[in-house]
Amino acid sequence: MHVINLSKTRDQDFINRVERESGQNLSLCYQCGNCTAGCPVTFVYDIPVHQIMRLCQAGQKEAVLGCHSLWLCASCQSCTTRCPNSIDVAHIMDTLRHMARRDGYATEYGVKSFTDSFLESVERHGRAFELGLMMLYTMKTGKFWTDVDLAPAMLTKGKLGFKPHPVQNKEAISKIFKRFREEFAQ
Amino acid sequence: MSKELRIIGFLCNWCSYGGADTAGVGRFTQPTDLRIVRLPCSGRIDPLFVLKTLTGGADGVLVSGCHPRDCHYSEGNFYARRRLEMVKRFLPVIGIDPGRFEYTWVSASEGQRWQTVVRGFTEQVHALGPIQRFGKDAAAMAAQLAASHA
Amino acid sequence: MKIGVFICHCGSNIAGTVDVAKVAEMAKSLPEVAFASDTMYACSEPGQEGIINAIKEKGLDGAVVASCTPRMHGPTFMRTVARAGLNPYMFEMANIREHVSWIGKDKEANTAKALDLVRMAVAKLARNKPLFAKSFAINKRVLVLGGGVAGIQAALDCADGGLEVVLVEKTTTIGGKMAKLDKTFPTVDCSCCILGPKMVDVAQHPNITLYASAEVDEINGYVGNFQVKVRKKPTYVDWKLCTGCGACLEKCPSKKSPDLFNEFVGTTTAINIPFPQAIPKKASIDAGSCIKFKTGKCGVCAKVCPVKAINYEMEPEIVTEEVGAVIAATGYDLMDWTVYEQYGGGRYKDVITSLQYERLLSASGPTGGHIKRPSDGKEPKTVVFIQCVGSRDKSVGRPYCSGFCCMYTAKQAILTKDHIPDSESYVFYMDIRAPGKMYDEFTRRAMEEYGAKYVRGRVSMVYPSGGRYVVRGVDTLAGTQVEVEADLVVLAVGAEGAAGAAHLAEKLRISYDSYGFYMESHPKLKPVETNTAGVYVAGCVQGPKDIPTSVAQGSAAAAKVLALFSKDQLQSDPQVSSVDLKRCVGCMKCAMTCPFGAIKEQEVRGEIKAQVIETMCQGCGLCTATCPQGAIQLQHFTDNQILAEINTLLESELEETQG
């Protein structure tokens, strides 16, 4: 187990950014662990959420942004709901994901690809087009679609359309993405 | 914050003055504009003190007493509530922004609340700026009026 | 007038952020100021001597001390001034610590503000008049509110000191929370065995009048002379006759009455004596569940009572008591933990409070001291204790630590092992707070000798599954989510002010916080006094505390009352209202608003005028604010004194804008 040199590795700028972007006060956390206690996906985490909070307090940017947990958070809000100090932990997880994305950390490639595929689909059609999204995702990951067993049922039940149901003003949506990239330099 | 303004507080001894003390003991930082006049009870406050202070050039007046039902003298703040509400509502007719006067209740245990009140009120008064003084700035007032008509 | 001004450094408390010397220097130029200096600690002996010497040497008529809050050292310096031969009311204080140096770091702004406060104090002092206290007789009886261990201790100490004591208890027996406990930490001695004898002493003490099943309706008056209306709630049993034989309990057919004493674990009879050591050991009827009250039929208890003590027609009775002091010892209640829906919010029968668990452990409890699950009466093999339920939790509005839960949880874990040797206890905790003689050692014993498994972390949720309860929490030290399958879950629920405490505080005219705990006069130096003279606090009414501290406070409050009553007369505060007969037009609006009835009409040369009854006047000044002519003035806070303070500030502003 490696030793953290607190005086050298404490990244105050990172702490400030997390607090500013999430609007949360990290020092409210007193490490009761209730967030981890209720986290349904903790079993796939490499770092449990209360330790992510602790590492944020300690300004350990590398450890936090490089972890897998960020990508596996289901945004189920159980941490936020049960935090005795009313910290919006889920929003901190979101914020960290934003930062990880911006700073080029993507430890769960599959999850990131799914997100990207989804948003590309929305950018293109204005609405999520499920079959198209699956095809995009397969292309990105190079993985064969693992849910192929579901397809027949979904298709026969008319739940997976071959055609998107786009919005009329597709441009309005694609412009949101375009302006977003221009304004906020993505 | 901009240059200090003249804010005068009338506080009852038992609750709010104690609350301000509690805030001090807790080192709850506050703006420095406020000067506190200690009174036994919010019921001691003749509404005329408020009018005298505001027309005399104070930029803001803050009154604070015990919470209703919690008056050291049982009923003082109940009377005060009616009288202070009246004075607050009176201010517009004499051309004073009612935001320059607030009354509230802070108990001796509520140091943090006192900080919030002082911060909020000071901010509010600063947003309104220095008061236009009766009598003293007649020329300036006339000029301002002329400008508002133009 | 020659005024002396003394600016205190308070070490670096004031001098750190206020230019004390400058304030003193500037003060010298104020009108009527004949002397000004700064001093390291004005309240210290040399500080006070300095003030006395200056007054004597310079022939001063009054003194302004700029230091801490007058609520702290106002009386100290009034005595100093008096020692120098001045009237103590020829003194004013400027609060440049709590209201200046401690709340801002800008030295320049602080210095200007401090000077303003000094100017205000000087302006006011210039209009002060010597005031003279009057003496009044006191009633050397004391009212103790609450018959828990703090109230019992206070009552016994007062009574032993020769005072007449009126002890009022809300429920039908004294003993309070301590009587419900099985054992006490860290000695594990039997709670009832050590409290019981004290309770008996209360019953037998010739100086103590006990009103159980009673509450205070109204308190009027002031220190030395309070009038208290005590409402005796109907028990439907004439306690003068009842011998506590218990025959009625055996025959009562209504066995489903909620069992208050046993914290609603199980039920009891509608006519009941809460526990064997109850004081007074008298039966009382719970009208809400009594068949006679509900249907008009039954009356079994009346039939079996050998002394014919049952009276279904009993009405509430109001008794008026006159006392000179009041000790509030109304204790605490557990917060409403059902807000924790994640622990079932009260829906799961085997998720109980620690106080309920005490009753399960107690030999006088509903299970005869055998630990049984409320749901099926089975003996639990795995017990999970969850600490900080309603403590240190801002999200439910309870940010404070209740203090004693860590200790009693350790005790309960130990007792669980004693009762069920093959059981396992898990304790979910955040921090173990065990500062006290033999306290930390005790929690270590729970782990080391009794094998309680302490898990550091909160519990996220509890849910029933397969007849047991899944407790899902975290072990933050191991860095992992954990689950325990429990048979019984015990919640260490945090304390809050007793139900009705706020209402009572209003009657007593003292401050309380948003959790219902009463505010002491000073957190360190006046821990059992309140801001209302003659009213004291003891025990958990002021904040959560353990038994030794509650007992100590009971004794402390009693000592305060004994000291107060050591004189035959008290000095009345001369800061009362006074009527200028010449200016009074006799409209009597002052009398209409006076909360104390301290103003009466008098006839002066054929004209009606107001008159202040000085011993009744409490000095609130409501009359002064009411009088249109300003004819009635509250001494020491006259219109002119307040106007002088205001004008001083407005003038200083004027100078600034013009200069």
Added chain:
Amino acid sequence: MTTLRYAYYPGCSGLGTSKEYDMSTRAVCEALGMELIDIPDWNCCGSSPAHTVDDRLAGALSARNLVQAGDIEGVDAIITPCPSCLANLKTSRHRLQKPEFRAEVNKLLERPVHGDILPVKSVLQVIVEDVGMEELRYRVRNPLKDMSIAPYYGCIMNRPPKIMEFDSQENPMALDNILEALGATVAPFNLKVECCGASFGVARRDIVERLSGKLLNLAAENKAQAMVTACPLCQMNLDARQNQINVANSTNHVMPIFYFTQLIGLALGFSQSQMGLEKLVVSPRELLAGAAG
């Protein structure tokens, strides 16, 4: 009875994987006297992917819908059946109250957000609050007798409470009360707000298999014959992936997963096909036949 009128946000899944939810919602709302007016040219709210990428992007995608809804006359709320859309719309609305956030989002929008924004509620909420259980009970034609159903709310219908402002965040009762009003038996189910694995079905199926598996296990343990949900994602995980879950966990659940609107519809007297029951992967036919007989 005055007509209840709402701006309606169907959500993308209503066009595909949860067609039957959209169908049944529209039919049931009409029957309950509620008028739904689709938000003109609504777009995807961004779902979870948007807010995991950027709050402002998520805000803008939702905001466009909130602005468009403002064009509809005579409505005072936006409603949506899908909790994920609900959470996005509500969170954005909440954050848009802050002027700084609003200014940034407005940079992305063709039609910027001005002034007040209509409140957003779930279809479940308005059925409970605006229609009411009494009215619902009164309209029941075919009570769902002899059916024990576990109410599963999903994780974000009521959480976080500061944003969602509906029902208890730990022990919600809306679905319980509806089931009870429809005449069904409410199976004890204490994982009402546990996460099912959400959108990880594609990228990390293992998560869904474990979490949804747990839900199915508890429902079965408590003798539930079916589960009811208000969330397309939960329904998809529990229903369409039930077989995958069975394989992964060596279980053999055959647990029909209804949308609550489908059950209301059945009780109100709609036919099975009107409620799109044939679109469910785990067929409820047997259960319904048993109950009817």
Added chain:
Amino acid sequence: MPILDELKAAIAKRLPELDVVIGWGKGFDALHHTPVFITSEADLDKLVLGPLSVQNLATYLTRYPKTKKIGVVVKGCDSRSVVQLLQEKLINRENVVVFGFPCEGVVDLEKVKRAFEDQGMEAARVSEASFQGDRCTLTSGGKAGSLPMADLWADKCNRCQYHDAVISDEFVGQRLERKAEDAYADVAAFEAKPLAERQAFWQEQMSRCIRCYACRNACPLCVCRDQCIAQTREPNWVSQRTGVEEKFMFQMIHASHLAGRCTECGECERACPVGIPILLLKRKNNKEILELFDYRAGIDPEAKPPLLAFKVEEEKINERGW
């Protein structure tokens, strides 16, 4: 029988038991009435009544010792002053006999003066004044002019809700049972002006104040008389310094001391020799009192005035979350 004759008869009937009856008589010219103090039946001929009976005679009640038996003729508005004095126990009910009549209203003499001056007439030394139907005709310096009454009524009469005395021992004539609306539109209109304009308004108005205290002396409820807080140093609320803020301070004291008591008889404003509209300040307070406490002064002698009372829960006081 004309109302005046009825009134004379009523007074004649009660006069034997009374020390004095206060009514209106002819003034120094035809445009003015003035109070008359009737002690014998012979004095009854001096009595007049009409739109020129502007003075509030209740003001005189407190000038007598409470033990004197006094009769007073009151307009509807004046009767409220009597009620208020009774409520404050400043007069004894059994020693006062109130003569009421249906009041059609009184003129605002300032309006009359201005209007006739606009017609090129001299409003001083009016030799004849007659009020016929809805017109007023004045003769002055041999010239006669006529104006519609509608332009001349005092403002308070246009919004009058109490034409008939609210309290009376003898009521002569038929009650009018009429009620105008008063939504305090004048106050609202003034408050709609910009803040600086409002302040400047008072600045200008008060700069003309000559501190004669006629407003106070005319006020039926200013009972402090020589003990007025404005003219003492104990306590020293208003200094002798001549500044607008000192003058205005007195008006605020007056308004504040009348809050919950003022019946809006308007005597203060009428008495002001420089025409400062000081009733506005009192009407502002009354407007708020009505809103907050649903209370009007001078209606019920048994009522408890709202500023000398409280409720534990105030329904209408919203403490604004401070």
